[in-house]
Amino acid sequence: MTDRPLKVLIAKPGLDGxxxxxxxxxxxxxxxxxxxxxxxxxxxxxxxVTAALQEDVDVVGMSILSGAHMTLVPRVLDQLRxxxxxxxxxxxxxxxxxxxxxxxxxxxxAGVFGPGTTIREVxxxxxxxxxxxxx
Amino acid sequence: xxxxxxxxxxxxAALADTARAxxxxxxxxxxxxxxxxxxxxxxALRRLYPLAGGAHLVGITGPPGAGKSTLVAAVIAQLxxxxxxxxxxxxxxxSPITGGALLGDRVRMQxxxxxxxxxxxxxASRGHAGxxxxxxxxxxxxxxxxxxxIVLLETVGTGQSEVEVAAAADTTVVLEAPxxxxxxxxxxxxLLEVADIVVVNKGDRPGAQRTAAQLRAMLAPAGQAQADxxxxxxxxxxxxxxVSGDGVPELVAALDRHxxxxxxxxxxxxxxxxxxxxxxxxLVERLWHRLASPALAGETAAALDAVxxxxxxxxxxxxxxxxxxxxxxxx
Numbered sequence: 057m058t059d060r061p062l063k064v065l066i067a068k069p070g071l072d073g074x075x076x077x078x079x080x081x082x083x084x085x086x087x088x089x090x091x092x093x094x095x096x097x098x099x100x101x102x103x104x105v106t107a108a109l110q111e112d113v114d115v116v117g118m119s120i121l122s123g124a125h126m127t128l129v130p131r132v133l134d135q136l137r138x139x140x141x142x143x144x145x146x147x148x149x150x151x152x153x154x155x156x157x158x159x160x161x162x163x164x165x166a167g168v169f170g171p172g173t174t175i176r177e178v179x180x181x182x183x184x185x186x187x188x189x190x191x
Numbered sequence: 192x193x194x195x196x197x198x199x200x201x202x203x204a205a206l207a208d209t210a211r212a213x214x215x216x217x218x219x220x221x222x223x224x225x226x227x228x229x230x231x232x233x234x235a236l237r238r239l240y241p242l243a244g245g246a247h248l249v250g251i252t253g254p255p256g257a258g259k260s261t262l263v264a265a266v267i268a269q270l271x272x273x274x275x276x277x278x279x280x281x282x283x284x285x286s287p288i289t290g291g292a293l294l295g296d297r298v299r300m301q302x303x304x305x306x307x308x309x310x311x312x313x314x315a316s317r318g319h320a321g322x323x324x325x326x327x328x329x330x331x332x333x334x335x336x337x338x339x340x341i342v343l344l345e346t347v348g349t350g351q352s353e354v355e356v357a358a359a360a361d362t363t364v365v366l367e368a369p370x371x372x373x374x375x376x377x378x379x380x381x382l383l384e385v386a387d388i389v390v391v392n393k394g395d396r397p398g399a400q401r402t403a404a405q406l407r408a409m410l411a412p413a414g415q416a417q418a419d420x421x422x423x424x425x426x427x428x429x430x431x432x433x434v435s436g437d438g439v440p441e442l443v444a445a446l447d448r449h450x451x452x453x454x455x456x457x458x459x460x461x462x463x464x465x466x467x468x469x470x471x472x473x474l475v476e477r478l479w480h481r482l483a484s485p486a487l488a489g490e491t492a493a494a495l496d497a498v499x500x501x502x503x504x505x506x507x508x509x510x511x512x513x514x515x516x517x518x519x520x521x522x
Contacts, residue, residue, distance in 0.1 A: 087290040096298035106304040112219040
């Protein structure tokens with residue numbers, strides 16, 4: 057079926073406990089018709105990639121407000137590559153300085169979303185860029 | 192691994208073989224195929240179904256908030272401590288409006304990222320009403336064939352009549368929370384009747400003992416049908432506190448006891464009922480597919496519109512469509 061919902065993992069890596077944004081996004085994407093796997097707070101890169109693999113998601117979205125994005129995101133990208141999941145679309149949301157945005161994009165993050173981004177913008181971005189997996 | 196190329200049959204064979212050899216990505220891919228009814232899924236199930244049957248399929252159902260996911264997490268911990276491998280299929284509801292879903296059961300099942308003996312998969316119900324997704328039993332069969340000792344099927348939060356899980360599982364656990372209803376709730380037909388094990392979770396709450404005592408009284412044989420059930424088929428009532436793990440070893444022991452008895456005593460009727468539930472899911476899917484085919488799509492749409500306008504009732508529409516299917520078969 058080509059009209060099946062895209063599957064999105066929303067994860068909160070690292071130690072900050074601010075999950076309001078992640079939850080709002082998870083619910084918003086549900087309302088946009090996505091199947092959203094929400095994994096909760098304090099996820100290690102290993103936990104995120106294992107969940108992405110077992111759930112066979114099309115998209116991994118990470119919400120980071122701790123400032124640790126330049127440590128955590130590359131580790132997730134590395135592990136995704138190591139485990140053969142290059143085709144998974146990776147997005148990051150949170151407070152990310154402009155210089156870091158460029159670096160994250162260069163490292164393989166497809167989309168970086170800062171404060172003020174609407175749910176619809178994220179949903180449209182995912183629909184435009186994710187490649188649904190067919191086995 | 193990279194995705195295999197070739198015909199659906201070749202890709203199915205490659206994925207099935209690597210999944211059985213322990214490749215988790217192949218396993219995850221197969222489950223996606225099963226969820227999406229792809230040709231690969233059909234080929235893979237053809238190969239894997241005869242290899243399934245070794246796992247203990249355990250259904251866990253109960254009302255929203257009773258603690259299903261937390262109890263599943265506690266059962267995983269208990270099984271891993273004993274060196275047994277476990278796969279979980281956790282179903283959450285899809286929105287009837289948008290088709291989207293929020294799958295949140297993993298939140299309670301953390302800590303196994305580096306443990307290859309645990310595999311957790313969330314599934315959206317995708318419009319299937321019955322507590323599971325239409326493809327949950329096929330997904331369980333794939334995980335079974337992949338070699339897991341135990342496959343846990345966690346339903347959506349259920350009401351009183353989502354009894355489908357009983358047909359999908361070897362052992363059905365019905366979860367209740369203390370003080371969820373009075374005694375009349377417990378004597379209504381439905382969920383409790385299909386329970387092999389009844390668990391009162393949140394055992395640290397006041398009223399847990401009383402709820403368990405009421406359930407035991409209600410489940411004791413009253414009518415002839417209950418009295419005719421072999422003793423082992425009368426559900427045990429256990430108390431657990433999933434957050435602390437209290438009562439979980441006893442629950443796992445009860446699961447094992449039920450499986451040992453079930454394997455020797457499962458009746459042909461019970462086996463047929465499970466097969467029927469699995470075939471029915473495919474049958475419905477195939478019938479809808481044929482009704483949507485170019486030859487019948489017009490007639491199908493007309494019948495559905497007539498029902499929408501209240502010109503005819505749903506039963507009459509079903510008769511019309513069945514007749515159309517029959518005509519198509521015998522040109």
